[in-house]
Each structure stands twice: as C-alpha cells, then as structure tokens.
Amino acid sequence: MLPEIEQYFRLEKLPHMWCPGCGNGIILHSLVKAIDKLCLDQDRTTMVSGIGCAARASGYLDFDTLHTTHGRALAFATGVKFAKPELNVFVLTGDGDCTAIGGNHFIHAARRNINLTTIVFNNNIYGMTGGQYSPMTPNSCRATTSPYGNLERPFNLTELAIAAGATFVARTTTYHTKQLTDLIIEGHKNKGFSLIEVITHCPTSFGRQNKMGTPADMLKWQRDHGISAMRYENLNPEERADKFIIGVLHKTEAPEYTTEYQKLLEKLG
Amino acid sequence: MSTEPRLIQGNEACAEGAIYAGMRFYAGYPITPSTEIAEILARRLPQVGGKFLQMEDEIASMAAIIGGSLTGAKVMTATSGPGFSLKQENIGYACMAEIPCVIANVQRLGPSTGVATAPAQGDVMQARWGTHGDHPIIALTPSSVREAFELTVRAFNLAEQFRVPVILLMDEVVGHMREKVTLPQPGEFPVVNRVKPTCSRENYYPYKADGDKTPPMACFGEGYRYHVTGLFHDESGFATEKPEIIDWQLKRLHEKINQHLDEIITYTSEETEDADLVVIAYGGTARAVSRAVKLARQEGRKVGIFRPQTIWPFPEAAIGELAASGKKLLVAEMNYGQLLLEVQRVAAGRSEVHSCLQSNGELTQPDVILTKIREVYEHAPGN
Ligand SMILES: Cc1ncc(C[n+]2csc(CCOP(=O)(O)OP(=O)(O)O)c2C)c(N)n1
Ligand code: SF4
Ligand SMILES: [Mg+2]
Numbered sequence: 001m002l003p004e005i006e007q008y009f010r011l012e013k014l015p016h017m018w019c020p021g022c023g024n025g026i027i028l029h030s031l032v033k034a035i036d037k038l039c040l041d042q043d044r045t046t047m048v049s050g051i052g053c054a055a056r057a058s059g060y061l062d063f064d065t066l067h068t069t070h071g072r073a074l075a076f077a078t079g080v081k082f083a084k085p086e087l088n089v090f091v092l093t094g095d096g097d098c099t100a101i102g103g104n105h106f107i108h109a110a111r112r113n114i115n116l117t118t119i120v121f122n123n124n125i126y127g128m129t130g131g132q133y134s135p136m137t138p139n140s141c142r143a144t145t146s147p148y149g150n151l152e153r154p155f156n157l158t159e160l161a162i163a164a165g166a167t168f169v170a171r172t173t174t175y176h177t178k179q180l181t182d183l184i185i186e187g188h189k190n191k192g193f194s195l196i197e198v199i200t201h202c203p204t205s206f207g208r209q210n211k212m213g214t215p216a217d218m219l220k221w222q223r224d225h226g227i228s229a230m231r232y233e234n235l236n237p238e239e240r241a242d243k244f245i246i247g248v249l250h251k252t253e254a255p256e257y258t259t260e261y262q263k264l265l266e267k268l269g
Numbered sequence: 270m271s272t273e274p275r276l277i278q279g280n281e282a283c284a285e286g287a288i289y290a291g292m293r294f295y296a297g298y299p300i301t302p303s304t305e306i307a308e309i310l311a312r313r314l315p316q317v318g319g320k321f322l323q324m325e326d327e328i329a330s331m332a333a334i335i336g337g338s339l340t341g342a343k344v345m346t347a348t349s350g351p352g353f354s355l356k357q358e359n360i361g362y363a364c365m366a367e368i369p370c371v372i373a374n375v376q377r378l379g380p381s382t383g384v385a386t387a388p389a390q391g392d393v394m395q396a397r398w399g400t401h402g403d404h405p406i407i408a409l410t411p412s413s414v415r416e417a418f419e420l421t422v423r424a425f426n427l428a429e430q431f432r433v434p435v436i437l438l439m440d441e442v443v444g445h446m447r448e449k450v451t452l453p454q455p456g457e458f459p460v461v462n463r464v465k466p467t468c469s470r471e472n473y474y475p476y477k478a479d480g481d482k483t484p485p486m487a488c489f490g491e492g493y494r495y496h497v498t499g500l501f502h503d504e505s506g507f508a509t510e511k512p513e514i515i516d517w518q519l520k521r522l523h524e525k526i527n528q529h530l531d532e533i534i535t536y537t538s539e540e541t542e543d544a545d546l547v548v549i550a551y552g553g554t555a556r557a558v559s560r561a562v563k564l565a566r567q568e569g570r571k572v573g574i575f576r577p578q579t580i581w582p583f584p585e586a587a588i589g590e591l592a593a594s595g596k597k598l599l600v601a602e603m604n605y606g607q608l609l610l611e612v613q614r615v616a617a618g619r620s621e622v623h624s625c626l627q628s629n630g631e632l633t634q635p636d637v638i639l640t641k642i643r644e645v646y647e648h649a650p651g652n
Contacts, residue, residue, distance in 0.1 A: 013507065043492040048336070059496055059507060064489040066339065067498035067508075068332065069362050075329035079336025079344075080489060082322055083294050087340070087490050105332075108325040261320065268315050 008032040008042065010062045017056060021215030023174035023200030027121055028057055030177050031090070034184035045088040048077040050102060052094035052128045053202075054121030071101030074109045077116050085258040088188070091118040095136035096126045099155050103135070110164035113192040114257040117184065120157065120195065123202035131205030142209040157197050162250045167192035169250035173199040173222035176246060186248065192256045199226065199244075274451045279417040279443040280305035280347075283373055284313065285452055286421030287345050290460055292371070293319035294342040296333035298326050298352060301385040302441040303375035306347035327352035331359035335368045339497065341488035343425055343462075347373035351382060353392060353399070360434050361400030362499045364522065367432035367476070367484070369463055371424045374436060375444040376552075378630045387630030388441035388553055393607040396436045397581050403519060405526040407533060408436040408581040412555040414448035419458070420578060426461035427533060431483050431525055438580060440603070442553025442632050470494060476518070477504040482525035526582060534579040536587060540566065541573030546646050547591050548625075549575045549612055550601040554633055558601050561638035570646050583611045592616035599645050601625040601638055621645075 001009070009032070018024050035045065045063045049055035051070035058065040064087075068076040073093050081089045098106050098120045109116060125143055126132040133143035133150050136157065140149040161169045168190035170183040180198060187194035201207060201218035212218050226246040227235075235243065277285075284306050287295075295310045297303075307323070314321040320337070324330040327348055334344035348356060353374045363370055374396065378389040392399075396408040407427050411417040417439060424435040466473050466485040475495045478484040487493035500508035501515045509515070526533065540562065541547050550558040555576045565572040575591060577584050588611075591598060598620055600609040609624050616622050625641040627633045 043494060044490050046489050059498070062494055064339075064494055065496045066336070066489075067496065067500070068335075069358055069499060072328060072332040072359065075324065075332035076336040078322070078324070078329070079294075079296060079333030079338075080340055081336075082320055082333070083337035083342045083344075084340040084490055104325055105329055108329070261315075264315055265318060269318060 004036060005029070005032045008035060008062055010060055013060050016060055018053060019204045021203045022053070023123065023202065024054055024057060024121060026174040026177055027119065027180065027198050027200060028060065030180040031119065031184055032061070033181045034188065037181070038185055038188055040088050044086065045090070046080055047090050047092060048073050048080060049092040050094065050097035052097045052126070054094035054123070054127070055092060055097060057092045071097050072105060073097065074102060074105040074116065074118065078109060078112070078114055081114055081116055082258055082261070085115070085262065089116050091116050093118065093120055094127070095120060095122040095124060096134040099135040099157060107160065107164040110161050110166040110193045110195070112257040113165055113167055113254050115191055115193070117188045117194045118196070119184065120197045121200050122157070122197055123200050123206055125202055125206040127202045127205050131209055144209070158195065158249050161195040165193070165254065166195050166250070167252050167254050168194035168248070170195070170248045171197040171199070171244065172246045173226045174201060175219045175222035176226065179246065183248065190251070191259070192254060272451060272454065274449045276447050276449050277414060278305060278445060278447050279411070279414045279439060280375065280445065281309055282414045282418040282450065283347070283421045283437065283439065284309040286418040287371070287425065288313060288317060288319070289418070289453070289455070289458065290343065290422045290425035291462070292343045292345050292425060293317070294334065294337035294344040295320070295346065296322040296324050296330040296337070297346045297348065298324055298330050300349045300352045302377055302444050303347045303349045303373060305444070306373060306375070327355035328359060331356040331372070334370050335359060335363055335366070338368045338370050339489045343369070343429065345371040345373065347375065349375050349377045350379045350392060353395065357399040361402060361404065363434040364400065364404040364406070365499045366497050367486070368434070369428040369432050369486070370434050371421070371428055372434055372436050373421070374438055376438065376440040378628070384630045386441065388603060388632050389628060389630070390440055390552055390554065390603040391607070391628065392438065393580060393602070393604065396438050405433070405523050406436065406581050407431070407433060407526065407579070408438045409578055410438040410551045410580045411443055411578070412552050412576065413443065414446060415450045416578070417443055418450065418452060422458050422460065426459065429461045429463040431529070432463065432486055433526070438552070440552045442556070466493065474504040475506045476502060478521060478525070482521050482528060530582055534582060534584045534587075536575060536577045536579065536584050538575045539573055541575055541591065543571050544573035544596055545571045546597040546599060546642065547573045547575050548599045548601055548638070548642065549577070549588070549608070551577050551580060551608070554601050554603055557633050557635045558638055560635035561642060564635065564639050565642045565646070570642065572642055572646070580608070583615070585615050588612060588615050592620040595620050597621045597623065597645055599623045599625060599641065601633060603633060604628050
C-alpha cells in the first residue's frame with residue numbers, strides 16, 4: 001500500500017473479508033486517494049454504509065464509521081449530516097442496499113439535495129447473501145433466484161438519480177480507477193446530493209453465474225463496454241446496445257437542504 | 270417558559286418536555302394520534318436552534334435520529350401503531366449500538382391500520398419485544414398531561430444515562446386530552462446528559478464500561494474516529510462472532526439496566542395499604558380506574574390503585590409484594606391482556622389475578638370498572 005494512503009486505513013483490520021479478485025478493494029483505494037487529494041480532515045469525515053459486501057468497506061477506513069442496517073445508510077447519513085452539517089459525509093452502499101430495500105431513501109435523499117457523497121458499488125447482484133438478483137441485475141442474467149434468467153428489468157440508476165433531483169451524477173467502473181478518483185473528488189465538491197455509480201466485478205457470484213471468466217476478464221469487459229459520452233455519440237444504435245456511458249452524466253445547481261435549514265435558523269434566531 | 274398555567278394537550282406536553290430535556294433533533298413521519306408532536310416541534314425546534322426533519326417514512330425517521338444522536342444531539346421521534354412497527358429494526362440497532370434516543374408511541378387501536386383516532390393500549394408487548402433478539406428496554410407510560418411532560422424529560426434522562434432507546438408509551442387518551450398545567454421552570458427538573466470520554470483517542474474503547482456497565486459515548490466529528498455497527502462487537506466496536514464476546518456483550522446490555530432497576534422503575538400507589546383489592550392500571554385507563562376506586566371506597570369497599578409509570582422493566586418487586594400480601598389484583602387495560610400476563614407471572618398463584626379488558630376503540634368507562642370491582646370484591650377466592 002502506498003504510504004500516503006496508509007493513514008486512511010485501519011491497518012489492523014486488514015486483510016479485508018472480500019473474495020480474491022473482488023472489485024470492492026479497488027473502489028476503496030480510489031476513495032482514499034480522492035480524500036487525500038481533497039485534503040479532508042480525517043476527524044471531521046464520516047463514512048456511513050448499509051449491509052452487504054460493499055457496506056463492509058466502512059470498517060476498514062480510519063474515520064468515524066457507521067455500519068447501519070440493510071438499505072438505510074442514506075437515512076442514517078441524512079441524520080448525521082443534518083445534525084452536524086460541517087462533517088463530510090460519504091455513503092458506501094451496494095446496488096441492492098441502495099436500490100432495492102433502500103430505494104425510497106435514495107430518491108428522497110436526492111430530492112432533498114442533501115450534501116452527501118454516495119458511492120454505489122454496483123456488482124449487479126446480492127453478493128453477501130450468495131448471489132440473488134438485485135434491481136440492478138440486467139434482464140436475462142442468471143442469479144440463484146433467477147435460475148432461468150432474470151425476467152425483471154433493471155433500474156437505470158443514474159437516470160433515476162437525475163429524475164429524483166440529484167445535482168451531481170456520474171458513473172464509472174473499477175477498471176477506470178483514475179476516473180473514479182476524479183469523480184469522487186468532483187462529487188464531493190458538489191454542494192448537494194452526489195451519486196457515483198461504480199460498476200464493480202463480483203467474480204464469485206455475478207461473474208461465475210454468468211460465465212464472465214476471471215476477475216481480469218471482467219475488468220476487460222468493463223474497459224470495452226464503459227465508454228465516454230463522446231465515443232458513445234459516434235456509435236450507431238446497434239453498437240450502442242451493450243455499451244454504457246462513463247463520466248459525469250449530470251451536473252446542476254439547486255438549494256442544498258442543510259444550507260436552507262441553516263438560513264431558516266438564522267432568520268428565526 | 271411561562272409560569273402561568275396553560276391548557277395544553279398531552280402531545281404538546283410531550284413536545285415541550287422534550288425541548289426542556291434538551292432535545293434538539295427530531296425526525297418523524299406523520300401519523301394520528303401522534304402528529305401534533307411533529308407539528309409542534311416543526312414550529313418550536315427552529316425557534317430554539319434545533320433541527321426538525323420530516324423523513325420519507327418511519328424506518329428513515331428512526332435511522333435519522335440514530336445518526337443525529339451519534340453527533341451528540343439529544344434526539345427523538347414520535348409515531349403510532351403502524352409506524353411503531355416500521356421502526357422496530359432500527360430500535361434494535363439502537364439497543365445494540367447503545368444509542369440514546371426517545372421514541373414516543375401514542376398508541377391507537379390495532380392491529381394494522383385499525384382505527385386511527387381510537388384509544389388502545391395494544392402495544393405493551395410490542396414495546397417490550399417488538400425488535401428481534403434478546404434485548405432490554407425501558408418504556409414509560411404517562412396518564413396525565415403533566416405526567417406526559419415529566420416522563421418525557423425522564424425518558425431523555427434515562428436514554429442519556431444508560432445509552433439506550435427509551436419508549437414513551439402514550440395512548441390516544443393522554444395524547445389528545447387537555448389539562449391545565451404549569452410547566453416547570455428551567456432547573457426545576459433534573460436534566461441528564463450522556464457521559465463523554467475524557468481519554469485520548471488511542472485509549473478510547475467505545476464499548477468498554479466500568480462498574481455501571483454503560484460506556485462513555487464520543488461524538489462523531491470530535492476526533493475519536495470509532496466504528497459503530499449493529500453486528501455483535503467487542504469493546505473496540507468491531508464485529509465479532511466469538512461466543513464468549515457475544516455472551517459478554519449481551520449480558521452487559523442487560524446488566525446496565527438490571528443493576529439500576531430502583532432508579533428506573535417508578536410507580537404510584539394509592540390506598541393500597543389497607544386494600545383487599547388493588548387495581549393495576551396505566552395510561553388513559555388509570556384515569557377511569559381512579560374514579561372507579563373512589564366510588565368503590567364510597568361504597569365501603571377497600572380498593573386501591575397501583576399505577577406503573579415505568580412499564581418496562583416491569584415493576585416486578587412492587588407487584589410481587591402486593592401479590593405476597595394476598596390482596597386480590599385486578600388488571601385493567603385497553604387490550605386483550607398484555608400487562609395481565611406479567612402480573613400473572615409475578616403473582617405466581619400467590620394472589621387472585623382478575624382482569625377488566627376492553628379493546629373496541631372506546632376508553633373503558635369508570636362504571637364498567639366499578640362493576641368489575643364489585644364482582645371481584647364480593648367473590649370469595651376459589652369460587
Ligand atoms: C432487513 C434485511 N433484509 C435482508 C438482509 C439480508 N441481506 C444482507 S446483505 C443483502 C444484499 C446485499 O446486496 P448488495 O447491497 O448489492 O451488496 P453486495 O453484497 O452485493 O455488495 C441482503 C439481502 C438483511 N441483512 N437485512
Ligand atoms: S461475493 Fe462478490 S462482492 Fe462479495 S466479496 Fe465476493 S466477490 Fe466481492
Ligand atoms: Mg451488490
């Protein structure tokens with residue numbers, strides 16, 4: 001581990017509990033690099049996570065860390081941020097955690113435009129419980145609860161976030177680690193609700209059940225399918241079919257909830 | 270605060286009691302008959318620099334207050350039956366992670382949506398066992414407007430002292446009833462704040478407790494950089510599956526309450542000394558019972574009333590004493606017999622235990638209770 005990022009880890013808690021080849025560690029690495037570049041005060045930064053493989057991330061990080069209940073990370077984080085707006089609050093959540101059981105909290109946190117930096121570890125599956133399909137599992141993909149292929153349609157999470165009112169929305173993959181760091185930095189600088197969806201590889205469940213090969217093969221898949229908006233523009237509809245855009249997808253300004261509340265307090269005080 | 274008596278509702282007394290106790294963070298979702306608490310606090314909290322948040326549902330409300338509490342704020346939420354059900358998972362989280370918070374449940378008739386505006390006391394056992402797994406709980410139950418204020422303050426004091434969720438088990442009668450009360454002045458009532466660590470970050474073990482079993486609690490953002498989880502954890506706060514540590518933690522969670530039962534449990538008893546029959550009642554029902562007991566006394570029957578203010582932990586010692594004295598016991602409550610089960614358990618055959626139960630959306634009337642008193646009083650044991 002690079003010495004400049006060591007300080008952000010609880011080294012005594014490592015090695016982590018994730019499977020060999022899991023993408024989650026890559027996200028963590030990009031996250032702490034972003035925090036380092038942002039020069040955030042470690043004592044005034046809180047990591048809030050839900051339940052799942054992804055959500056275990058909080059325990060490895062040397063900040064105030066809150067490992068909550070399944071799906072509720074954003075609701076706990078809203079409490080932390082609203083009570084103490086001066087804290088930097090990051091939310092680390094899985095695709096199931098955020099979009100299934102936590103879907104309601106997700107759209108409402110976005111609607112409030114509360115200043116939380118939310119990183120969704122999207123491995124397209126419920127990893128921790130052994131590989132059941134999630135609202136982010138693509139149609140026809142296999143999971144232990146869709147043995148004949150998934151009949152449901154997945155969310156377009158970034159579109160959902162935009163529609164709900166998020167003011168910074170981006171997507172990337174665990175292949176594009178430098179971009180991930182940059183997006184976290186930009187997302188954190190946004191004064192409002194920021195979503196960074198990270199397509200990550202779960203070789204143990206999603207990869208194995210869908211015959212995606214080794215972790216390296218899954219990373220190559222990400223490299224070949226996640227493309228910039230500019231490249232996407234130049235593709236014909238057929239070529240676009242299995243591609244997705246990475247980078248900043250949406251950026252706007254809107255009143256931030258805790259700031260608006262502060263204004264109210266000042267007006268009344 | 271004004272020294273003039275004011276005509277206020279139980280729900281308003283609860284809101285004012287919370288502010289008096291130092292509560293500055295509320296998150297909730299509206300539901301009858303608790304909604305006034307939210308409405309009053311939406312107006313009052315910003316006036317005193319506090320935070321009011323209407324969340325998207327009760328699960329989120331419970332989560333948000335736990336987050337708020339971790340930053341050092343005194344926090345509360347208020348709800349009623351259906352919402353109380355939704356809060357249960359995160360109430361368990363607060364038990365496990367030892368997060369001070371107060372949950373007011375203004376009971377209404379259930380199950381399910383039931384009748385939104387009808388009084389009931391059907392959540393007594395849910396308050397005790399609503400969340401999964403073994404856990405201790407504190408629940409207080411007021412029976413007047415003044416007491417709604419006092420027990421709300423007490424609920425915060427206990428939550429802060431023991432780092433636990435405390436349930437304020439109100440009912441529709443007490444929540445909506447109006448009475449003239451003079452609210453206490455600042456300083457008149459003790460207000461307790463949680464103990465914070467004084468040691469350095471290196472020496473801070475968030476779940477290491479001394480003799481009283483309640484560990485000091487650091488605030489997020491103050492440099493302690495610690496971990497909080499709903500998983501079983503060791504003194505450092507990190508997850509463990511070691512049976513001996515699980516055993517240590519679960520025992521400590523219970524001991525921190527059980528070692529302090531004398532402080533936590535309060536009740537009132539009137540005319541029980543010479544009584545042959547003691548009626549046990551709480552909340553709204555206790556008001557009708559008081560009236561019935563008075564009438565029974567006028568008829569020459571030696572009847573008293575025992576009224577728990579702390580419903581959980583159950584006032585086992587006091588009720589055990591009544592049972593040991595051989596007095597007949599009559600439990601009156603607006604449900605199908607929830608506290609009754611506890612009284613029967615504690616009486617353990619030492620005294621007769623009777624009941625006057627009603628769960629039809631109406632407050633039990635004094636004459637119904639009086640009729641039951643006469644019946645039980647006249648009846649020889651064993652008949
Ligand atoms: C209320 C509740 N329901 C179900 C579970 C079981 N559970 C734990 S993790 C999980 C899925 C996690 O999936 P995801 O959020 O995608 O995280 P991943 O493990 O894939 O990183 C489920 C269903 C739970 N812990 N709590
Ligand atoms: S199950 Fe998948 S997501 Fe979970 S640790 Fe293993 S590889 Fe990672
Ligand atoms: Mg997942």
